[in-house]
Amino acid sequence: MEELRVQIEKFFSGNIVLDSFDLQKASRDWSLFEVMPKMVVYPRNSRDIQELVAFVAKKKKTQKWSELSLTARAAGTDMSGGPLNESIIMDVTRYMKGVVSIDKEEVTVLPGTYYRDLETETDKLGVMMPCFPASKSICAVGGMVANNGAGELSIRYGQNKDWVRSLKVVLEDGKEVEFKPVTKDIVKAKSLQKDLEGEIYRKIWYLTQRAKTDIDEAKPKTSKNSSGYLIWDVWDEKTQMFDLTKLVVGAQGTTGIITEITYGLTPKPKTSTMMVSFVKNFEPVPELVEKLLETNPDTLEVYDDNTVKFATRFFGDMVADKGLWEVIRFGLRFIPEFFMGVFGGMPKLIILSEYSGTEAKEVRDMAKAAKK
Numbered sequence: 338m339e340e341l342r343v344q345i346e347k348f349f350s351g352n353i354v355l356d357s358f359d360l361q362k363a364s365r366d367w368s369l370f371e372v373m374p375k376m377v378v379y380p381r382n383s384r385d386i387q388e389l390v391a392f393v394a395k396k397k398k399t400q401k402w403s404e405l406s407l408t409a410r411a412a413g414t415d416m417s418g419g420p421l422n423e424s425i426i427m428d429v430t431r432y433m434k435g436v437v438s439i440d441k442e443e444v445t446v447l448p449g450t451y452y453r454d455l456e457t458e459t460d461k462l463g464v465m466m467p468c469f470p471a472s473k474s475i476c477a478v479g480g481m482v483a484n485n486g487a488g489e490l491s492i493r494y495g496q497n498k499d500w501v502r503s504l505k506v507v508l509e510d511g512k513e514v515e516f517k518p519v520t521k522d523i524v525k526a527k528s529l530q531k532d533l534e535g536e537i538y539r540k541i542w543y544l545t546q547r548a549k550t551d552i553d554e555a556k557p558k559t560s561k562n563s564s565g566y567l568i569w570d571v572w573d574e575k576t577q578m579f580d581l582t583k584l585v586v587g588a589q590g591t592t593g594i595i596t597e598i599t600y601g602l603t604p605k606p607k608t609s610t611m612m613v614s615f616v617k618n619f620e621p622v623p624e625l626v627e628k629l630l631e632t633n634p635d636t637l638e639v640y641d642d643n644t645v646k647f648a649t650r651f652f653g654d655m656v657a658d659k660g661l662w663e664v665i666r667f668g669l670r671f672i673p674e675f676f677m678g679v680f681g682g683m684p685k686l687i688i689l690s691e692y693s694g695t696e697a698k699e700v701r702d703m704a705k706a707a708k709k
Contacts, residue, residue, distance in 0.1 A: 339355070342376065349385055349388065350380075350385055351381040352431070353376065354377045360376075363421075363428065365421075366413045366416070366419065367413070368418045372418070374425065376425045376426070380427060380429060386427065387507050387513055388511065390511045391510065393406070394509055394510070407424065407425045408425070409479070409594045411430055411449055415484060429447070433447045443502055446478055448595045450478050451475070452481065453474050465604075468490065473488070483586075485498055485586050485587030489638070492634060498567060498587065500600050500601045501586055501598065503517035503599040504516050504585050504599070506593035508537075510533040512533065517580065518578040518580040518582075541571060541581065546572070562587070565584075566587070566588055607695050608697045610691070610692055610704050613674055614629075615677050615684035616684055616686040617682070617684055622686060632706060632707035634690040634691055636690070637691075640686065640687045640689075690707060
């Protein structure tokens, strides 16, 4: 790989690393897999990525480097092995991070930006990008888009695909393009281009028009889809808009490498409340969940009795971490649940449904309606 490093250095302004520490770090994500790469690179900008993609594509055509490959990596919190490979890992979190622009409607951000840093900026404006995973304090937005992340608020707000307004992406020919919702006329104009972008517009437009029935029938009947290649969402018959971001979101970098993300934003709720339901057996759960979903909760979480018992084993660690007074304050919030357990016994399931809004009375009324 030393020979390859020398060649890449001629055009690459970022860092190229063969050190065992970086390789070991890049060999793991949050899955069970461990795949040792041969090189880790840290691009400084989109130009680095474009040049590197074109270089790898050219090298792969030779017999000597036919096994060469390139995988983009953000924070590495993926749980499926998505950011791993045996060749070159391209880590965008060192340099390609930060908010490019922001207002109350939209934010443009680089893929290596940690969600916590994005949240700091959106909080200043009283808005949020609501589709974040449980790992929001340590994950980066590039991975959120690549995984079509959703998280605890997905019942109300949907998935990443619903909040991505545009994406800048480097295609396999090494050229950066911008994908965003466009009209039929723009699709036709793009289709006339004699390059890879034009070919993509021509072929995907053809598919969405000529195979619409087959595509619609093949669409998974699920509320959350992390499989990528969301071709059934590309052409929106109602709005008459054609959106190729749907083929990038969730595709784990296999349709293009993300260099810039523009998200839509929404006002952050000012207050919230939670309803706790104790369930003694599994029989009423399907109907109960169905009824709860009709009340439009922000979140719906379910814990069984084993989870509760398991959590109590770590009570001492919680006291050590938070301090006794903080734990007492936290525990006081659960006095109603304590008495529910005393008089009703340990439930088989605990269902938490959360409601939020701008006014406290509005939120309380929502919870009361749900309880009824």
